[in-house]
Amino acid sequence: MKYNFDEVVNRVNTDSLKWDGIEERLGVKEKGLLPMWVADMDFKTPQPIRDAIHKKIEHGILGYAGGYDQYYQAIVRWMKKKHQWDIQKEWIVFGGNVVSTLSRIIRTFTNPGDKIMIQSPVFATFFYVIQDNGRQVVNNPLKFNGETYEMDFDDLEKKLDEEVKLMILCSPHNPVGRVWNQEELIRLGELCIKNNTIIVSDEIHAEIVFSGNKHTSFATISETFSENSIICTSPHKAFNMAGLEISNTIIPNNQLRESFKRVLACDGINKPNLLGIAALQAAYTECEEWLNQMVGYCEENYQFLCKYLKENIPEVQAIKMEGTYLVWLNFNGLNLDNHILAEGLIKDGKLLLSQGHSFGEGGDGFVRMNIACPKATLQEALYRLNRTLIPTKGS
Structure with missing residues (x-):
């Protein structure tokens, strides 16, 4: 059976920490955010x-x-x-x-x-x-x-x-x-x-x-x-x-x-x-077959992300990924401090990622992105990221 991981499921107002609990957990009040922070998937749980x-x-x-x-x-x-x-x-x-x-x-x-x-x-x-x-x-x-x-x-x-x-x-x-x-x-x-x-x-x-x-x-x-x-x-x-x-x-x-x-x-x-x-x-x-297809889909998402960054935002590096569905992105090529990076992604990009400095030593200048989502969601996130960084890249 071929599973449909392209389906976009609306999780707003479903008591989802990832989508509804942002202000409560992080104190972030910005509206219209695309959340790719918490480590759960935007795919339906297997039938x-x-x-x-x-x-x-x-x-x-x-x-x-x-x-x-x-x-x-x-x-x-x-x-x-x-x-x-x-x-x-x-x-x-x-x-x-x-x-x-x-x-x-x-x-x-x-x-x-x-x-x-x-x-x-x-x-x-x-x-x-x-x-x-x-x-x-x-x-x-x-x-x-x-x-x-x-x-x-x-x-x-x-x-x-x-x-x-x-x-x-x-x-x-x-x-x-x-x-x-x-x-x-x-x-x-x-x-x-x-x-x-x-x-x-x-x-x-x-x-x-x-x-x-x-x-x-x-x-x-x-x-x-x-x-x-x-x-x-x-x-x-x-x-x-x-x-x-x-x-x-x-x-x-x-x-x-x-x-x-x-x-x-x-x-x-x-x-x-x-x-x-x-x-x-x-x-x-x-659910083993569902799992195998889901992992394959996330790997395709990762490859798509790497290609997009290389062609559009080469200053941002996706760290080589062997497992999980959490991509570690290196923004140090843009020479932004943690606060400016976080504020820019949230205020300008309407994009909520996990800030690297919260992961301890070695995390400055990095962010974590959850790619266990439909490809359309990932595409929108990358578009927002690119749009946010255009002024930075041009300066």
Whole structure:
């Protein structure tokens, strides 16, 4: 079946954070904005997922969830088929969204004042969830080689010591679009194991990988790596169902898993979202072809964007993209400071993108654009971008 990703769906006045929550979340009051910031898609959620939710609702009783055998089986089969990872259902710990999971992981395995490592520029919430829990951020900035990003292992080795209790790995990486290869993950993992640092791998974008690249789940590399890892997963990004707040943390190490489950129990977390259960099962059992076509469509969008920039705005560079649907754009060729860039895009372009400086060190002069949208929407965004930058290019 051929899916129609060209359909433009009006999301205004649908309680959408991306379209309706701009002023509430960002304080931006500008009208007529085209929002390409929040990491959800402007494609309809796959029909089997919507059908599964309708079936639950039509049953008429939305009570407490229970009896999770099919739920666990769907996750186990998906991890085996999609990621060549044989997991046991006992390793799966469900939760709300990945951010709340990260907060609980931090409270489980660290104490106030402990150090946690990240690699900027990275999903801004990593900074907040560490600092808001009273822990210290240790940054191992990624190196930009002019085309893509690499891990700085020399800097990592200098900063990684036994005081760094956790390392939060973004894999695939948001926003720089890297899909880390096995060699990179092995080198990273060996350093962490040497220093007794637990790897927390946020793999929420694992299914969105462009042709020629392969996602490797950190825990699949070796038994030693598996025992020293906590893998955060969710169907949110791959199947456009973030509003259902369903995620699963896979923890092979029994001691780590039991410690984490005690913190969940203290927070009153003992069952998943009823509608989320139905949605996940449908996603992992009936929607793989939809996923494959969606990823292909986003890759075509990326190629279209690169061609447009080269022909019309060569001063703006699209960073080489291996995965996710979030393009990292380099505006440094225009020599604009962050405030002028952001204000120009919003005031003149009526275009809302995620500002690069919010992703930490290495983000100045960059913006993140969400291209999981119909091509017509992307074309309009690029037209607005070009129109906004014409005075700048001519000065």
